[in-house]
Amino acid sequence: MLLKLKTRSRIYVAASLFLASFSAKAELSSYNLNGVDLVYSSVSNVTWTKDGNLLGSMIANRGFQTVVGEIIAASPTIKNIPNGYGSYSNFDDDIARSVYIVTEQDFSEVDGSSSWWGAMAFANYLNSIRYGGSHHWQLPTLATNSSASGLGSNDQVSGDEFVELFYHELNAELYSNIPNTLMFDNEVTGVYWSGTEEIDPEEPFSIYKAHAFLTSYGFQISTFKNYANHAWVVTPGQISAVPEPKSLAMLLAGLVLLGISMGWNKQSQRA
Structure with missing residues (x-):
């Protein structure tokens, strides 16, 4: 009887170690939910869309007017910190400048890029249709420490989804392009919006800006919200372990x- 117990214990331990070793090695893992391709990051504990330019793909497949019309219907306005693109007639009115009206001009039919507000509205739209089964889609956040607030590299900042993806999981190097891997589709070598607005009392133009990530160098930058950049969204955790x-x-x-x-x-x- 004792021998049987020892044998069973060894099997349990072996099975547990086997599964644990697999989980420990996993960083990025693909899965599909209801026909939607997703990628889970165990480093950041978020799920990315497999398509690095999902908005562009949707526009190409379904048409600009259809997709953008649905985005605006789902998210006609975006609330943000009072910004310089608000009501110019009431520039001192923080309430008026904290609400932005989304229009077709916030989106590009050519490459799927958008203004910062368009990117935020796109995330809201994905939540409205429960894309992949989640209603918590958002733009990734970026750390705003001293090394990230300008044009300098932020290298490997903890708790920063774009940086963790770029450096820790895709093993990219500083001053290099984002790697083109089979894990993702349509990765953009350029600028991706983050959901982090710039707040710098000493910088007069900060009311016009948000932070972004430059995938051609591995930099965090701050850029004007009305510029056309791309949106790559995340949702917390793993939607479904498939x-x-x-x-x-x-x-x-x-x-x-x-x-x-x-x-x-x-x-x-x-x-």
């Missing part, structure tokens, strides 16, 4: 070991 074939095979292997152990347990009880 493993790929290799992952599923590993999981099943562990479960088989556990099943064998349970079978032995029943046989020992009968004995």
